[in-house]
Amino acid sequence: MRPRGAIALLILAALSACASQVDAGVSQDAxxxxxxxxxxxxxxxxxxxxxxxxxxxxxVYAVPNRGGWYDFGFFLGITVLGGGSWFGSRSRG
Structure with a gap:
């Protein structure tokens, strides 16, 4: 991994450590x-x-939801099912 990539990854990890979810946004109701x-x-x-x-x-986002599992499903829906993933966009050649 290039030094710039490692630094960017470290900065992103540090920023994500600051993220939190409001307790009112999480519900364990059926x-x-x-x-x-x-x-x-x-x-x-x-x-x-x-x-x-x-x-x-x-x-575009349900509140309240069940927390992490809803977020994970939302992320997968956007990136994999929604075609938002850039992994398949690399040119072949």
Whole structure:
């Protein structure tokens, strides 16, 4: 790994250590969205975002949710299912 990449990775890790979630945003109720709803919300994110520009009743992220598992599903939905991943965009040659 190049020194610049290692430094950037270290800075990102330090910044992510400062992140926290508001306790009111996490719910363990049976009806709170979990992993599967996070996956779905991540997948439909582009459409929900466009809709949210015109309708304040449309949200792109469910609050409250079950916390880390919802976030993980949301992340997977955006990057893998939503086509947001840049890994396949490398040119071949």
């Amino acid at each position: 009806g709170a969205p979990g992993f599967w709803w996070g996956l779905w919300h991540g997948f439909v994110f582009p459409f929900a975002w466009i809709g949210s520009l015109f309708d304040p009743g449309i949200a």
